[in-house]
Amino acid sequence: MEKYICFDVGGTKVKHGLLLENGTILSQGSYSTPCTNLDKFIIKMVETINMYLRNNHVLGVAISLPGFINPNTGYSEQGGAVTALINQNLKNLLEAKVPLRVEIENDGNCAAIAEKTSGNAQNCTDFICVTIGTGIGGGIFVDGKLLHGHRFRGGEFGFMITQANGKNFGDIWHSTGSTSALIRSYKKLKGISEYENVKGETVFSEATKSKSVKKLIDGWARNISYGIFNLAATLNPQKILISGGVSSQQDLLSTIKKQLDDLPWWNDIKIPVELCKYRNDAGMIGAMYHFIQKQRL
Template sequence: MKAYMVFDVGGTYIKYSVMNEGAEKLASGKVPTPQDDLEIFLEDIHNIVNEFENAFDLRGIAISSPGAVNTKTGFIGGASAIPYIHGVCMTDLIRQRTGLPVTIENDANCAALAEGWIGAAKDTDYYICIVIGTGIGGSIVMNHSILRGANLHGGEFGYMIMNDASRSSGKKDLQSTWSLTASTRALVTELEAKKSLPMGTLTGEEVFHLAESKDVAAQESIRQFYKKLAIGIYNLQYSLDPEKILIGGGISKRKEVTEGINAELSLLKDDTSTLTIEVEACQFDNDANLIGALFHFLKVHEPSIIS
């Protein structure tokens, strides 16, 4: 049976799975991500591959990674919590260690590709994924391909300016961006300020628990959170006009989040803005990056499998 070694490289752990061509996990595990040593990172990858290469017919290695991944060159631009992965050809380094073909793709893009392959956007030609977390990111997908943009910034929705950006000392007010006004972190920060709590006191989950216990300030912060998200989503629908909009990130698993955003979106419909705009939650959670990384590998090396 054909099998593929798939890695999801995160700031804390490197998750891995041996998968078949249908994204079924045959084996899996995780190891701590080395914090400051490329050599240890490469050796960990090599050791994991060695562990499974005798038991499985490994055909290649698929990697999900943070950063501005150039899928053609194997270099990772931008910045991430793993500084040593930037500025080197990661695909060449891993190929030299393992002797196997290697592909690499950005983690958010992997999550989006997973949804289009066998998830919530299956059989959808044109969709966007919005990932809501400490910031807001995402991907634009057309015909199972990521729209990357001239500067590899396609899908960086969080940089949209959502209100009047005042200028101080010649710099734009970053509090005006979507990431810093409508992310989960923004929700938490707003409620901490309302309650005069030290920064870092609350989590997103705790904000929702407070709202469920009838905390008026938490309920109002969540209502504003939905409204700010809806405004950005409205803008994306009218600028990109996708067939489907998916939301991801840990908070998307709460049914009330999707319902709350859709309720706010319905209020934006009027005589001029006649589109019915709705969002759906992503299907996959922890395995999304692994599944999407495998899809990317198959598309590059064995396209007949997914056609």
């Protein structure tokens, strides 16, 4: 069975792994994302690829990347939080340094591809995958096909305005429903410096013993519910799946569903809201499936 080196690049961590073509993860790890320095970004990725190549025959490198990605060329017009990749072609940069084919797709699209291929959307022709992390993104399947959009911006849900704030017009979903948004609110509540490192797990853990933190999470989940409501009303999919590191939190789904049920119009458009099968591994697995699809073309 063929092996692939897979990366899921996020605004905080770069997850990587050695995967079999059936989606089995043989080994995996992560490192902090060099968001602003292109040279460091490339060096770290090449080092990781060479580490896997020392003891394995590998068919290629598959990458899940944030931002506006052209999957046909590998060009990223926007890199999300990874500003080093703005107007760069990571596929070309890596293929010049490693003896392997490289294929790249948007991270939200990768999560959707993983779920459609062997996850919780195998029997769906129309579904949405929402990824919650440093920002919010996702992927859309319509009539069994991934919707990239005219300029590869399909699924950029984080840019939806979900709340109005007077002269500021509104807050986009990135700034209200992402894990980063939750951590910012937690730091403000606790009087913690914005520069101090706090993980989402810390916030959820403290919520079990602090009413104020639990209230904070409920408000954050309400912000997530607004975006999910809008997507359900706009596209009427068979289901909406949630992925990203935060999806591993045990009570997240039930908290979001409670907030949705509190919206007076939800019953008119209600659809199943579930977790992705692959949770935080969806990006890597979907990137590999995308690579295999490109091979067949």
